[in-house]
Amino acid sequence: MSILYFEEIEEGDEITPIDMPLSKDQVRRYAKTANMYVPRFTDDEGAKAEGLPGMIAPGVMSMGLLARMISDWNQAATIKRIGTTFRSPVLPDRDIHLRGAVTQKNETDHTVECDLWMENDDGERWVIGTATVTVPTKA
Amino acid sequence: MALEFDKSLIGQVFDETDFPPVTKEEILEFAAALGETNPLYTDEVAASEGLHKGLVAPPTFVTKLRAKKFTPENLPKFGKVGFDGGRDLEVLAPVRPGDTLTMLSTIHEIYEKTGRTGSMYFIVIRNEVKNQKGEQVAVIDHRIMQR
Numbered sequence: 001m002s003i004l005y006f007e008e009i010e011e012g013d014e015i016t017p018i019d020m021p022l023s024k025d026q027v028r029r030y031a032k033t034a035n036m037y038v039p040r041f042t043d044d045e046g047a048k049a050e051g052l053p054g055m056i057a058p059g060v061m062s063m064g065l066l067a068r069m070i071s072d073w074n075q076a077a078t079i080k081r082i083g084t085t086f087r088s089p090v091l092p093d094r095d096i097h098l099r100g101a102v103t104q105k106n107e108t109d110h111t112v113e114c115d116l117w118m119e120n121d122d123g124e125r126w127v128i129g130t131a132t133v134t135v136p137t138k139a
Numbered sequence: 140m141a142l143e144f145d146k147s148l149i150g151q152v153f154d155e156t157d158f159p160p161v162t163k164e165e166i167l168e169f170a171a172a173l174g175e176t177n178p179l180y181t182d183e184v185a186a187s188e189g190l191h192k193g194l195v196a197p198p199t200f201v202t203k204l205r206a207k208k209f210t211p212e213n214l215p216k217f218g219k220v221g222f223d224g225g226r227d228l229e230v231l232a233p234v235r236p237g238d239t240l241t242m243l244s245t246i247h248e249i250y251e252k253t254g255r256t257g258s259m260y261f262i263v264i265r266n267e268v269k270n271q272k273g274e275q276v277a278v279i280d281h282r283i284m285q286r
Contacts, residue, residue, distance in 0.1 A: 034203040083227035
């Protein structure tokens with residue numbers, strides 16, 4: 001648990017990374033709660049029938065995981081805007097790496113701009129994005 | 140080259156869906172499925188002392204809302220295959236247990252991009268989410284790619 005104030009954040013700061021295995025069960029659990037319980041997100045055979053290499057994670061799940069990285073990094077941060085581009089299918093049953101960095105601080109409204117991405121073990125960026133995050137000030 | 144389609148499609152509301160009240164259980168399950176650790180989303184008691192004075196949903200919770208109609212019937216097809224290109228989410232107010240949300244869907248933009256592998260068409264569906272007080276909760280732009 002950590003709380004970071006605007007004054008403690010610098011441009012170029014790394015957002016605390018998350019390395020995690022993404023299991024098929026976690027994808028199914030997400031698909032179920034997110035009303036996306038369809039074959040491409042739940043079983044390999046069904047996904048293959050749709051021309052995919054196997055079951056994939058919903059794009060919005062990747063977006064949710066990147067948002068979680070921000071809230072784990074700074075529990076006092078509020079996401080105002082997050083945008084993500086789904087560049088390649090996210091295949092579960094392997095490790096994923098969530099990464100981010102602060103690219104800009106806006107003194108006028110105490111927001112910070114961040115770059116975000118999810119990569120695989122080979123450093124391929126499956127999902128990329130940006131976010132604008134409001135952080136509290138000490139003053 | 141300009142894309143040929145009925146320009147009056149842009150901005151037209153093609154769906155309005157009302158959702159049942161958001162439950163605490165559904166917020167906790169959504170947060171758990173993402174592995175959230177922030178008590179704002181996972182712990183009702185701790186959240187009551189926090190920023191929003193109560194449990195709120197993680198910011199991407201609104202992406203689980205499914206419109207009755209995902210696209211308008213008269214949407215032209217530009218390509219053979221569709222992909223989920225991405226989302227842009229603007230978060231305007233927190234979602235709390237008991238909120239009843241409504242979502243309005245419009246076609247926001249249609250454009251073409253030409254790359255190495257040929258032409259790609261982008262259809263941007265804008266979903267605007269409001270709560271029972273009429274407050275704007277979120278705007279979700281959904282980019283569908285066709286090729």
